[in-house]
């Protein structure tokens with residue numbers, strides 16, 4: 001079964017995306033800076049908080065990450081963190097059509113991201 005980024009937005013806790021399970025992208029080494037998922041809302045909306053759930057325990061595998069928004073075609077940081085918190089990440093409200101979740105470090109090459117909820 002392919003593991004696609006869509007599994008991070010299906011509302012199902014035990015389906016997930018992992019950089020090294022995405023058949024559309026092939027195997028990704030964390031050092032390649034290619035371990036990211038972008039979400040396109042289809043129109044501009046206000047983003048003010050993001051909840052990310054890894055499979056398993058909070059703070060399980062990801063050791064550094066950033067959240068970025070599409071700023072007229074340029075990915076711009078709106079949050080950087082280490083372990084993924086168990087609660088929503090509040091950001092300064094931003095008007096954007098796209099958000100990118102960029103994993104910049106992990107204990108393993110296949111961190112498993114179960115859900116990303118962007119509000």
Ligand SMILES: [Ca+2]
Nearest residue numbers: 007012015114
């Ligand atoms: Ca899921």
